[in-house]
Amino acid sequence: MESQVNPTQEIPQSEVTDQLMEWFYRIGALRAALDLQLWGRITAGEDTAKKMADQEGWDPTGTRVLLDAICALKLLSKEDDRYSLVPESACYLLPGKPTYKGGLLQNEFNWEGNGKLAQAIRSGKRPVHYDATTADVVNIWIADYSRRWVYPESYFDTDDELWRSLEIQARDGLRVLDIACGPAPRSLALRRMHPGVRLTWVDWDEILHTALETAARVGIVSQISLLTGDLWSVDFGSNDFDVAYLGNVTHFFSPEENTRLFRKVYNALAPGAVIVVNSAARREMEEAGWVDLWLYAVTASGGAYSFNEYKKMLESAGFKDVEDVNSQPIKGFKP
Ligand SMILES: C[S@@+](CC[C@H](N)C(=O)[O-])C[C@H]1O[C@@H](n2cnc3c(N)ncnc32)[C@H](O)[C@@H]1O
Numbered sequence: 297m298e299s300q301v302n303p304t305q306e307i308p309q310s311e312v313t314d315q316l317m318e319w320f321y322r323i324g325a326l327r328a329a330l331d332l333q334l335w336g337r338i339t340a341g342e343d344t345a346k347k348m349a350d351q352e353g354w355d356p357t358g359t360r361v362l363l364d365a366i367c368a369l370k371l372l373s374k375e376d377d378r379y380s381l382v383p384e385s386a387c388y389l390l391p392g393k394p395t396y397k398g399g400l401l402q403n404e405f406n407w408e409g410n411g412k413l414a415q416a417i418r419s420g421k422r423p424v425h426y427d428a429t430t431a432d433v434v435n436i437w438i439a440d441y442s443r444r445w446v447y448p449e450s451y452f453d454t455d456d457e458l459w460r461s462l463e464i465q466a467r468d469g470l471r472v473l474d475i476a477c478g479p480a481p482r483s484l485a486l487r488r489m490h491p492g493v494r495l496t497w498v499d500w501d502e503i504l505h506t507a508l509e510t511a512a513r514v515g516i517v518s519q520i521s522l523l524t525g526d527l528w529s530v531d532f533g534s535n536d537f538d539v540a541y542l543g544n545v546t547h548f549f550s551p552e553e554n555t556r557l558f559r560k561v562y563n564a565l566a567p568g569a570v571i572v573v574n575s576a577a578r579r580e581m582e583e584a585g586w587v588d589l590w591l592y593a594v595t596a597s598g599g600a601y602s603f604n605e606y607k608k609m610l611e612s613a614g615f616k617d618v619e620d621v622n623s624q625p626i627k628g629f630k631p
Pocket residue numbers: 428429430434437475476477478479480481498499500503525526527528542543544545548
């Protein structure tokens with residue numbers, strides 16, 4: 297008797313797994329290309345596979361297939377047998393450029409400690425490989441934000457829009473505390489809008505140093521105070537600020553830690569002041585799944601939280617009228 301089962305209906309396509317397998321190959325190619333510093337060598341004149349293989353004493357076939365694979369990744373282009381950089385590789389993959397991201401990519405290949413994630417999940421022991429909340433990883437932030445440090449102007453519109461959507465206006469004497477500020481683009485936006493705005497930045501020494509250079513690049517050299525070091529130990533003062541901004545840092549901590557941090561911020565704020573919590577890693581977001589996993593690996597207790605979870609943390613710390621603005625920044629008031 298003939299089978300009633302139509303195999304094409306019963307057996308799903310292996311589309312997702314096939315795509316993932318392709319990503320393994322892409323990652324392998326990128327890894328080898330970074331290791332061999334292909335982009336720097338092309339810039340130095342080794343712009344054909346033959347020249348590069350001859351000059352470096354490498355295998356000619358391997359050199360050519362790797363260069364071609366990097367073209368397929370759109371990080372090189374090829375005309376006849378000559379390779380050249382594309383704008384993205386010229387900006388981010390040439391060692392020595394202030395925007396260089398090769399080191400960051402090499403670090404992130406190993407974000408889960410080269411296969412240690414499963415073991416961490418079995419044991420619950422985290423972070424897996426590095427801890428994103430320590431001073432040890434400042435180089436990650438410096439590389440990750442390279443475009444912001446070097447071309448801060450390209451973000452002015454989105455930075456300004458944040459304060460418009462929050463209905464917070466820059467004014468003379470406005471005191472802003474930017475916690476874990478990184479390049480501090482958002483608080484700098486307020487300072488750009490009004491020269492009388494006073495900024496206080498909290499972050500590690502090297503980050504603050506780089507942020508000051510960025511501020512100077514856009515002409516801001518005054519009204520910036522620094523609180524250098526671990527945000528858990530530096531003193532934010534009391535009743536000293538009108539706005540506190542926490543951008544992309546609260547996802548590194550547990551709900552209990554965030555509540556503790558929000559209490560510390562509450563004390564630092566004057567009555568009627570506002571707290572803004574802005575985390576790109578929000579549980580409601582489409583890509584939250586893998587971002588949450590990354591946070592699991594690179595922090596001891598962080599995660600992607602929903603608006604309601606943040607609301608609970610903020611209210612436990614004393615904040616009122618907690619509101620989700622355009623499903624992104626969260627705003628609350630100190631009564
Ligand atoms: C993802 S970046 C966010 C930068 C900026 N707020 C933004 O939204 O663009 C995280 C920042 O938090 C800082 N950070 C993380 N843990 C910290 C800690 N324990 N003390 C001080 N700064 C910390 C890092 O140095 C880094 O600049």
